[in-house]
Amino acid sequence: MSQTVKLLLEDGTCIEGESFGAFTSAAGEVVFSTAMTGYPENLTDPSFAGQILVLTTPMVGNYGVPGEDLYESISKIFESDKIHIAGLVVSYYSEEHSHWHAAKSLGDWLKEYNIPGICGVDTRMLTKKLREKGALLGKIVAEEDVPLHDPNCDNLVAQVSPAGVQHYGHGQHKIVLVDCGTKTNIIRCFLERDVELIRVPWDYDFTTLDYDGLFLSNGPGDPKMCEATIAHLQKALQQDKPIFGICLGSQLMGLAAGGDTFKLKYGHRSHNQPVKLTGTQHCYITSQNHGFAVDTATLPAEWDMLFENLNDGTCEGIKHKTKPFFSTQFHPEAAGGPQDTEFLFDDFLKAVVEYKATTAK
Ligand SMILES: NC(=O)CC[C@H](N)C(=O)O
Structure with missing residues (x-):
């Protein structure tokens, strides 16, 4: 059963979508990426810490998430040992996935790290807004409201x-x-x-x-x-x-x-x-x-x-x-x-x- 969540931006924008990943609230800096692939790498890149990531590519999740594979304690697959983004915003989320290396769905992976995702969002419209106004603070709100927070003020x-x-x-x-x-x-x-x-x-x-x-x-x-x-x-x-x-x-x-x-x-x-x-x-x-x-x-x-x-x-x-x-x-x-x-x-x-x-x- 789908649950409704909201994406709220500091300029007053309010977008309703469907929850995937963890059903929880999170705040951060809302930024966009136009990369068409690479969500396992992006989500584990520590440079994304504190950011709510908007993906413009229209379908996300369809190749799942690979299983871990270590070489001398270093992951051969991921860019660090956990998900670093604060939240994920996509247009169409595909829980169904197919790839020889897939071990789980993107939604299940987000749940493991208690990271919320929102889908059903027109991420290209949202990106046009972010290009016009600049990166904005924002939050994904499930049940509990959370305050806006600028991660760039933290070390x-x-x-x-x-x-x-x-x-x-x-x-x-x-x-x-x-x-x-x-x-x-x-x-x-x-x-x-x-x-x-x-x-x-x-x-x-x-x-x-x-x-x-x-x-x-x-x-x-x-x-x-x-x-x-x-x-x-x-x-x-x-x-x-x-x-x-x-x-x-x-x-x-x-x-x-x-x-x-x-x-x-x-x-x-x-x-x-x-x-x-x-x-x-x-x-x-x-x-x-x-x-x-x-x-x-x-x-x-x-x-x-x-x-x-x-x-x-x-x-x-x-x-x-x-x-x-x-x-x-x-x-x-x-x-x-x-x-x-x-x-x-x-x-x-x-x-x-x-x-x-x-x-x-
Ligand atoms: N990938 C990075 O190292 C990002 C550097 C820095 N945090 C920035 O956003 O510009």
Whole structure:
């Protein structure tokens, strides 16, 4: 039997729909993604913490949710060990599903984590509204009302970052991964290469560790909340060891370098964002999920924009002019989305090899 729920937005919009997943209420920032597939990856991406996700693709759930499969305690399937979104908004929800890897329905998976879903919503009309007004606060209301809440006022990174240090892999290059809410595909991308990975919490003083290269992960919320990471990163920028950052990691690099970040009107969440490599006419189609960006105009003289978003001209990555420090606002690890820029992991490791060669005695 279907139960009615409401989606309420801070501008007064009220949309009635049908409940799927947990029959409960939840508040968050309402954002949209135009990706056509990849809900198992999106829902477990920690960068979505605190957000109610609207999917524009018209039918959701029809390929179900895969069963878990671990490799050395790392999920081969999901982007973290739980669902991070606050709620899900779809047009047509298909409880019926069919896929060789499916173990359960999307609705049952949401129930496991007590996350509400609302279906029967015209998500394209809703997305037009969010594009016009910008991301809005909102709530899915079942029986109990809940107050609106802006997740960007919380330190979400502290909530999703691990408590302790973990080691993976036995490769030649020692990479410190600062985990602000990392997607597991970043770990997989490193472990497919010649890397020993040291995964540390967001506020860990990694400057005391012995490593060859530093990696800054993606993560939820406003990058300015990560004061401890920025302070440690400022010390690392004084040295010459290669540094690579993805998404939140790119924003942290910009802030540590002395630049500023700002909130985009409605962000970039999709699998088809075109970015241009600065100084070339080369365009890559990328996977993205972010609401903030580095303000290119505030970058100090020794930094350049590395990639530019061809839809709105915003900064999609930065690069130091002389040192091996670079970042992308998009996701070269994909999961989901196109894998065309995964070569950036190789570029980073090339920089690590060069750094080690110049410092070898
Ligand atoms: N995927 C991410 O790392 C997102 C970074 C940041 N929370 C933003 O929304 O811009």
